[in-house]
Amino acid sequence: MKPLNRRKFVVGAGATAAALTLTSCTTTAGPVGGAGRRFPTDTTGLPYGDRTDFANADRGFLGALEPGKVKGEDGAVVYDADAYSFLAGDVPGTADPSLWRQGQLASRQGLYQVSDRIYQVRGLDLANMTFIEGDTGVIVIDTLTCNETAVAALGLYRAHRGDRAVTGVIYTHSHVDHFGGTEGILPPGHAVPVLAPEGFMEHAVAENVYAGTAMSRRAAYMYGDHLDVAPDGQIGCGLGQAVATGTSSLVPPTESITETGQRRTLDGVVIEFQLTPGTEAPSEMNIYFPELKALCMAENVAHTMHNIITLRGAQVRDARQWSRYLTETLVLFGDQAEVLFGSHHWPTWGTEQLNRALAEQRDLYAYLHDQTLRLINQGHTGDEIAELLELPPALENAWAVRGYYGSLNHNIKGIYQRYMGWFDGNPAHLWEHPPVEQSKRWVQVMGGVADGIKRARSYADQGDLRFAVTLLNHCVFAEPDDEKAKQELAKIYEQLGHGAENAVWRNFYLSAAKELREGKKPAALSSSSPSMLTALRVDQLIDSVAIRVNGPKAWDRTITMDWKLTDENKIWHLRLSNGVLTHHSDTTPDPAAQLTLTMTKRQLPALLENQDRTGIDHRGDLTHLQALVEVLDEPNPDFNIVTP
16 A cells, blocks of 8 residues: 555545534434433534644654555564555544544654654654754654664654664653664664653563553453454554554663753753653653753643553553643743644644643643542542533543543543542442353343343344443353354444544454454463563562462462572572562571572573573572472463453
8 A cells, every 4th residue: 555645634535524523423323421322422513624633743744654564574564554544535434533533643654843853753653753863863752662663763764864873762651652662773782871750660661560461461452453454443542553563672771860850961952851750651751852942741741631541451540640740841841832742643833832732631630630539529439420520611622632542431430440449339339249140140130141132132222332232241241152142242342332432442342342253362462571571670570470379379388499699799588478479688698498599680581481590500409499380370361351
């Protein structure tokens, strides 16, 4: 396929705004509020005639990667921007028009000039790669998800701006789509300053190791990894189009930014930092370039409502603190900056316009937080608040705060969870049956699976897809071998997906439908690459083992072990007892240790992964190491989601 023609890359190319609105009406039937509504949002009244975002998304375009496919060393495609060319067409009946519009904007691919000395490659991964031209080379902000897309993005920049050396790297925050490609753009052994916010390494590795297997399985649903890229399938994820599937790396920072207002000059470029921990990531920062009057908002501001809690799983983010940091941004830089750009989407130009964008996002997160707490204190549960709460009209009609990635519904539930936990206070919900046992009883009440399917069809015919899917889910969990129930459930999931404005809701629904019809796909790649394991602190490596201990199998085993790390001049004392692996460190050997292993920290990952003892000295009985390994469970990357 050829790259998209940007002059024709518009919502419903050739269609009028009125025609688009008519399509929206048929796609998102049902009122905004009310328990019987068909879809979570109503997009019929949005300002589709406003073309500002399209002009901004195209501004500064210098050239695209042609063809728009990034391949790995083995020839496999790790990212295919050309696959989204269908978005240039009219919105189909299988997609919400607002989400279709977002997909058109987010799928633009190429090198763009943001302002003097600032360039971005967009559309070659989930995130953007930004280039700041210095005195002798170029500073790279965020390096995408994997080495392959990073190499392609840097190559595209150099094709238009010359073969400039990378003279600095800045990580805005601790998510892999912003640091995973660094090894691809730095020559081996080349000493380059790498800056990151305080706490970056701890959070960058922890999220990918502790619950990494479960997050990866759910992320495959969230990003639609196994869906066909097509008008009736995956059309993006709201924040970008897709996550590249190449080789991720982690180059540790050489310097941490520790306070707001801290300044650093890299390659002649003056940079000022604003730390924003606990917002979109536990370790994150905004960046201001005073001489260029340019403000990088990392992932704290994008052209979508972001996630307070992600559907893949994560710690709940602090909407209150997020809003307060945006107020601080306005105070620090609002009257100086002339262009705002971020780690996703397209920039905003003009002091007045970027201040409005900052204020809208600030008010969004503050409103979600404060109104959820107001309703909590009136006795409402998270599910109830998600139905009751609506945004003010000025925010409701602002494209940049629409729920393409985060959603009003699940963000409210995240805020409720942060303050109140999983329990809604009703004792009937305190000790419910687990899903399968509960479903069996539901099906008994319904009169059997066949009657349950009939009742579900009746609700679906009335437009109540929400309750239809509830009944059918119980049927499938009660009788997982009933193909008829699975096919009916898949049909309703598909309808819900095609009507969703939120991209990750769409991907979840459609992934569920596909899995019910075709079965599970092969497991995703491991969430922890070798460079990530090497980057873990020793206590994090031990924790990664401790969470795999099968407690009941280990109840009767007591093991004491010392790990003597010569490069750290430290001894780690491990003890397995009562099914728990605990540890502490000092410099004194434990004379009662049953086994002592002497090694370097770099040898630890191989020892833990496959018991490779090459170059490792030992004293004591090695069978104790095997006894520990025997009680470790292997994570299951293929666990069931839509069936028991």
